[in-house]
Amino acid sequence: MGSSSVITPEDVLESLMNDGTIDALRLKIINQLKANEELKNTTIKMAEQSKVLNTAGAEKQTKRELFDALRQELEIPVLERASKSVWELILDSGGLGKEISETVERVFCKLSGRELPLFPYSNDEREPEREVEEEKRKGEDKEKVNSNSKPKKRSFRDMNAERSASE
Structure with missing residues (x-):
């Protein structure tokens, strides 16, 4: 691309998707979520305190019935907790968030023909x-x-x- 064309966020995103970077970042996020002991412990505690599991007669339900009822009760709070953890990873200025920012900046510079770094301070x-x-x-x-x-x-x-x- 010539330096006269405007590079859009969509251009950068398309490049990141085509070269596999998005998939690699997604995998890193998933692995960090899996390793997040606080998230695991919170989820376990939510299940242990579940109304579904602590209701009389729960032991008579099939595994499928229990799973469906648990999912209905806990899916939204668990996903909200996981979403919060993902945003913390993405916005972390010292870890994965920094890697994402630097990657996006590097791709933008490559597409626009500019020199790195765009920002004067490290x-x-x-x-x-x-x-x-x-x-x-x-x-x-x-x-x-x-x-x-x-x-x-x-x-x-x-x-x-x-x-x-x-x-």
Whole structure:
């Protein structure tokens, strides 16, 4: 592609899909989820506390009936927990999230004919600044937890805007 054409997010995504990068990242995410002991323990605890399993007569149901009832009761909360864990992995500035960002940037540069890096500062140079921001955010989160107001869910767009602003 010439340097005069505009590279869209779709172009980058298509390249990542065609070269197998998306599949490789998906596999890394799945493996990290499988290794997540906190997620496993939470899921086990949810099953142990299940109304379906702790209801009188549950032992008389078939495995299929129990499985279907458990799935109906726990599918949404378990998937919400897993989704939260996936987003933590994706947004992690030191692990998989960093790898994803660098990969996307590298593909964009390759497609547009630009030199790496696009951004003048490396993550290592910004770490102290990021740590201060994270500590500040943790303090704000504690304040939110301690307040009696109902927590609000943030959209993906809001989270990205906050992350961009802190970087």
